[in-house]
Structures are given as C-alpha cells and as structure tokens.
Amino acid sequence: xxxxxxxxxxxxxxxxxxxxxxxxxxxxxxxxxxxxxxxxxxxxxxxxxxxxxxxxxxxxxxxxxxxxxxxxxxxxxxxxxxxxxxxxxxxxxxxxxxxxxxxxxxxxxxxxxxxxxxxxxxxxxxxxxxxxxxxxxxxxxxxxxxxxxxxxxxxxxxxxxxxxxxxxxxxxxxxxxxxxxxxxxxxxxxxxxxxxxxxxxxxxxxxxxxxxxxxxxxxxxx
Ligand SMILES: NC(=O)c1ccc[n+]([C@@H]2O[C@H](COP(=O)([O-])OP(=O)(O)OC[C@H]3O[C@@H](n4cnc5c(N)ncnc54)[C@H](OP(=O)(O)O)[C@@H]3O)[C@@H](O)[C@H]2O)c1
Numbered sequence: 001x002x003x004x005x006x007x008x009x010x011x012x013x014x015x016x017x018x019x020x021x022x023x024x025x026x027x028x029x030x031x032x033x034x035x036x037x038x039x040x041x042x043x044x045x046x047x048x049x050x051x052x053x054x055x056x057x058x059x060x061x062x063x064x065x066x067x068x069x070x071x072x073x074x075x076x077x078x079x080x081x082x083x084x085x086x087x088x089x090x091x092x093x094x095x096x097x098x099x100x101x102x103x104x105x106x107x108x109x110x111x112x113x114x115x116x117x118x119x120x121x122x123x124x125x126x127x128x129x130x131x132x133x134x135x136x137x138x139x140x141x142x143x144x145x146x147x148x149x150x151x152x153x154x155x156x157x158x159x160x161x162x163x164x165x166x167x168x169x170x171x172x173x174x175x176x177x178x179x180x181x182x183x184x185x186x187x188x189x190x191x192x193x194x195x196x197x198x199x200x201x202x203x204x205x206x207x208x209x210x211x212x213x214x215x216x217x218x219x220x221x222x
Contacts, residue, residue, distance in 0.1 A: 018079070020040060020050075023148075048067070071097070084126060100137050101137070123194075158182065
C-alpha cells in the first residue's frame with residue numbers, strides 16, 4: 001500500500017476539555033513540549049489557570065467553552081460520567097473541528113476494572129452521534145498519564161491506536177501522536193471498532209496492577 005504524505009500539524013492550537021485531570025495535563029505537557037499552543041479547559045476557569053500554570057511550557061487555561069472556541073483541534077479528556085453532557089453543551093463550539101476522544105468507559109470494583117456497556121457502541125461513537133458537525137477521531141486510550149506527566153521520562157514506548165471515519169482527520173491525529181517522543185500513531189479502524197479499543201484499557205489496568213507497570217501497546221510488522 002502506498003503511504004500518503006504525513007499531514008502537517010504545525011500551527012494547531014489544541015484545546016483539552018477536562019484538561020485539569022492527569023490525562024489532560026499529561027497530554028498538555030507533551031504537546032506543548034512538542035511546540036503546540038495548548039489550552040487546558042475546565043468547568044472552572046480558575047482551576048484551568050492553576051493547572052496551566054503548574055504545567056508550564058506556555059500552556060494556557062480557560063473555561064471548557066472558551067477552550068473549545070479558541071482551539072483548532074479539541075481533545076475530550078473527561079470521565080465517562082460527564083462525557084455526553086459536556087459534549088452536548090459544546091456542540092456549537094466544536095462544529096467543524098476535529099474532536100479527539102480518549103475516554104474509556106470503565107467501571108471498577110473489588111475485582112478490578114471492567115468495560116461498561118455503551119448504547120452507541122463506544123464513547124467515541126457517542127461523541128460522533130452528539131457532534132454531527134465535528135470530525136470525531138478516537139485516540140490516546142492506552143497512554144499512561146503517569147508517564148506523560150513524568151519529567152524523568154523522555155520518550156514513551158507506545159503505539160497510539162487512532163480510529164475514525166475521516167481519513168484526513170485520522171492521518172492528522174496520527175501525526176499529532178507522533179509528536180510525543182517514542183510514540184507512533186497507527187490507524188486502527190473505523191469508529192465502529194472503537195468499543196474494544198476502549199474496553200482493552202481494562203486489560204491494561206489489570207496488567208499494570210499485576211506487574212506494577214505502566215504498560216502500553218506495540219503493533220508488530222508495520
Ligand atoms: N488517566 C489516564 O491514565 C488515562 C489514560 C487514557 C485515557 N484516559 C481517559 O481520559 C479521561 C480523563 O482521565 P483522567 O484520569 O484525567 O480523569 P479525571 O481526573 O477524573 O477527570 C478529568 C477532568 O474532568 C473534569 N470532570 C470531572 N467530572 C466531570 C463531569 N461530570 N463533567 C465534566 N467534566 C468533568 C474535571 O475537571 P474540572 O473539574 O476542572 O472541570 C477533571 O479534572 C477519562 O475518560 C479516561 O478514561 C485516562
């Protein structure tokens with residue numbers, strides 16, 4: 001198969017909804033280190049500003065709505081419980097933009113993590129249903145926030161699985177993932193195949209608990 005040219009991600013302004021959490025701050029830090037303008041979003045502007053200041057590297061903090069409005073690409077990094085409500089409320093600001101969903105609908109009990117049933121099939125498919133005017137891509141489900149945030153970790157040994165129905169958008173997000181040292185972004189199918197990618201995170205949580213690790217995935221032979 002002929003590989004298409006890698007799209008340029010230069011100049012992307014990245015907004016992160018729920019960016020005050022570990023995953024959002026971790027992605028903010030790595031993408032800012034890669035030279036991007038990054039805006040951490042929050043339900044509270046003050047919390048966003050505090051997280052941005054803590055993150056450094058020129059990261060700014062805004063309310064989720066303003067982050068969605070100012071960004072050219074938006075990452076949704078909120079817990080599953082708040083996913084539908086937040087995206088519904090920001091559908092206007094997110095119209096026409098690439099929205100990257102990294103949400104893993106998981107439950108936790110005394111036996112560990114397990115995937116929750118999702119009526120739409122996956123969190124990413126729910127996002128696509130709620131945001132018909134956005135270009136929804138799913139990625140970054142398996143990256144460890146601990147590694148993203150660790151200043152002692154220069155490169156992360158990881159393939160980021162990127163799923164979506166819009167080839168240009170998935171190519172762009174693959175290129176964005178590759179801005180994190182050590183990471184490859186790999187196309188892994190259409191959104192209808194995202195449920196098992198999100199659910200696989202429960203297996204990684206089990207692996208991490210058993211082996212005291214921050215395990216990631218590598219795909220062979222590509
Ligand atoms: N942590 C990881 O290693 C990791 C890895 C891969 C994927 N993920 C996924 O990334 C997402 C975020 O993970 P996280 O560990 O960073 O989660 P988190 O810390 O629990 O939440 C992130 C932020 O979301 C906001 N938030 C919380 N409840 C909300 C609600 N009901 N509605 C809207 N916003 C809400 C909070 O920000 P404000 O209070 O400031 O608004 C919070 O700081 C999850 O869906 C998770 O499955 C996490």
